[in-house]
Amino acid sequence: MADTSVKPPFKITPVVFHVLLAMSEGDAHGYGIMQEVEKRTEGSLKIGPGSLYFTLNRLLEVAMIKEGAGAATDDARRKYYRLTEYGRAVLESELRLLSDIVDLAREKAVLRDEGVA
Amino acid sequence: MADTSVKPPFKITPVVFHVLLAMSEGDAHGYGIMQEVEKRTEGSLKIGPGSLYFTLNRLLEVAMIKEGAGAATDDARRKYYRLTEYGRAVLESELRLLSDIVDLAREKAVLRDEGVA
DNA sequence: AATTGATATATCAGTAATGGATATACTACA
DNA sequence: TGTAGTATATCCATTACTGATATATCAATT
Numbered sequence: 001m002a003d004t005s006v007k008p009p010f011k012i013t014p015v016v017f018h019v020l021l022a023m024s025e026g027d028a029h030g031y032g033i034m035q036e037v038e039k040r041t042e043g044s045l046k047i048g049p050g051s052l053y054f055t056l057n058r059l060l061e062v063a064m065i066k067e068g069a070g071a072a073t074d075d076a077r078r079k080y081y082r083l084t085e086y087g088r089a090v091l092e093s094e095l096r097l098l099s100d101i102v103d104l105a106r107e108k109a110v111l112r113d114e115g116v117a
Numbered sequence: 118m119a120d121t122s123v124k125p126p127f128k129i130t131p132v133v134f135h136v137l138l139a140m141s142e143g144d145a146h147g148y149g150i151m152q153e154v155e156k157r158t159e160g161s162l163k164i165g166p167g168s169l170y171f172t173l174n175r176l177l178e179v180a181m182i183k184e185g186a187g188a189a190t191d192d193a194r195r196k197y198y199r200l201t202e203y204g205r206a207v208l209e210s211e212l213r214l215l216s217d218i219v220d221l222a223r224e225k226a227v228l229r230d231e232g233v234a
Numbered sequence: 235a236a237t238t239g240a241t242a243t244a245t246c247a248g249t250a251a252t253g254g255a256t257a258t259a260c261t262a263c264a
Numbered sequence: 265t266g267t268a269g270t271a272t273a274t275c276c277a278t279t280a281c282t283g284a285t286a287t288a289t290c291a292a293t294t
Contacts, residue, residue: 012161032242048282110138128251194271244288252278257275
């Protein structure tokens with residue numbers, strides 16, 4: 001079993017987590033991340049430009065993300081970012097933690113199943 | 118299908134979430150919550166007394182939790198709390214959101230399975 | 235080609251949340 | 265009876281976040 005625990009240099013807050021997750025599929029740009037996170041969390045997490053660009057810069061500094069390129073980018077203003085291996089490791093580590101917590105909660109039947117096959 | 122979305126009067130941060138979750142099994146007291154959360158999150162979330170008692174008081178104010186009683190309480194100093202129905206609804210709502218995100222991430226294979234039967 | 239609204243990045247200030255220090259007191263045990 | 269651990273509580277410095285603001289570009293309409 002591989003050791004998947006990674007110690008990031010700062011706390012992986014919900015904002016940081018969702019920014020990383022938004023890039024897990026491929027290159028993403030700031031504005032798109034803002035919109036996707038709000039949609040994905042059903043509005044419960046809205047990342048303002050302040051948090052977003054602060055977070056992106058910090059992720060760049062510690063090389064969890066790097067500059068990327070949007071496939072056939074139309075809009076020249078967009079800046080695309082992508083996960084580095086390190087960034088993906090951090091994301092996976094965090095996700096695994098989250099996954100364990102969800103599993104635990106399910107065991108406790110905090111979540112009462114509704115139609116989970 | 119019941120509408121499980123609940124709109125809490127403040128943000129359900131990781132600290133708030135874990136405090137609620139710690140009470141999902143039954144009555145819990147502050148110090149115990151601090152320890153359990155640190156253990157459960159493998160040390161990645163340490164709730165200091167400042168956050169803890171601030172959080173507990175706020176949860177009491179909005180009636181997500183209420184005072185409880187430890188079964189045959191030995192230590193008289195302990196103050197036990199338990200979830201109200203409202204508190205449990207908030208917890209379930211948040212958990213479902215988290216669960217969906219974890220599922221989504223799994224679909225994307227951000228989490229590469231290792232021995233998931 | 236000018237106007238307009240949405241897109242997009244960026245910074246800043248005010249607010250909210252958190253962590254750590256500190257205080258106080260009780261418990262258990264040697 | 266001393267001391268380490270348990271337990272609640274408050275305060276303050278730090279950190280994180282939100283929302284306002286600024287600036288500029290793009291797309292669509294006219």
